[in-house]
Amino acid sequence: MNPEIDIYLSQGCMRCEFGGTPQCKVHNWTEELNLLRMIILDCGLNEELKWGVPCYTWHNKNVAIMSAFREYCALSFFKGSLLKDPERILDKPGENSQAGRLIKFTNIQQIIEKEPELKAFIHEAIELEKEGREVKFKTVNEYAVPEELQHKLDEEPVLRQAFEALTPGRQKGYLIYFSQPKQSKTRETRIEKCIPRILEGKGLHDH
Template structure:
């Protein structure tokens, strides 16, 4: 067990102002998170703290994360789209998600009832890593750049170069983030706030 995860469970992820307070989402699901942690560790994965949440790896490859949301706790697989999911119980974290798939839980009993199945999915995810399988992400030219981003990249060559040098996943993350608001001004504001990170070669979720 990684002591950093003990801190996460006790204090929260610290990614927002609620971290370290009773209002942190982590405190909504203490039993569920601890149970999921136990299950994943029982499958032999290495426990690390990444992006402020418990991340479980196989030979340094990210396999799954355990995390808390407002309405549920979850076990999410980085390459869940490659799992067979014969039971059809994995869900996408968002409609634009290409790789990740997750279990959602709102009480311990739900976890207890399918513990063996959860482990089977984890072992399958490990086999995916052993086999070196990759998710076939849609290519850049299939991504719809919002007009505000096109204009900014056209007027800022250095930014355009930095953006195009990002990995496909990082570009996609930014494009989704920039495209979500309905108002053009909000989309532009989001782009402006991310320029520094893009110039540093970082993704939207990178610190």
């Protein structure tokens, strides 16, 4: 057991102003996080503190991470998309998440009932690392280009050149962002607002 995780469980991740105070969200899930910790360690993973939260590794490979949120605590698997999940227990952290998967808990009983499944997931995740399995991420060419963006690129060669000059990661970020709204008008508005950034060679979140 890593003493740094003891500090996390008593004070939080210290990444916001509530760290070390009774308002820290870690305190909402003390019992649940302690039980998750015992289950994970029982499977033979190494315990480390990364990004301010408990991370569990196998031979320096990240396998799982334990987190506290306002409305739930969670056990997340870095390569969760490769895990067998016939009962659909695992959730995507976000709509466009390709690799990570998590299990949310809102009370201790849920963890107790799911302990066999959790250990099965953990052991399978370890086997993935032993086998050297990797998640195959979609390339930028596999993302659909919204019709509204395609029109702009066709109409403005300078914009097309600037967009194609962006790194694949920046292109992907824009494609996901532009595709999210259901209404065409909203997609057009997003595109218009981002055109200056694209022309400057910046990504969606670049300063």
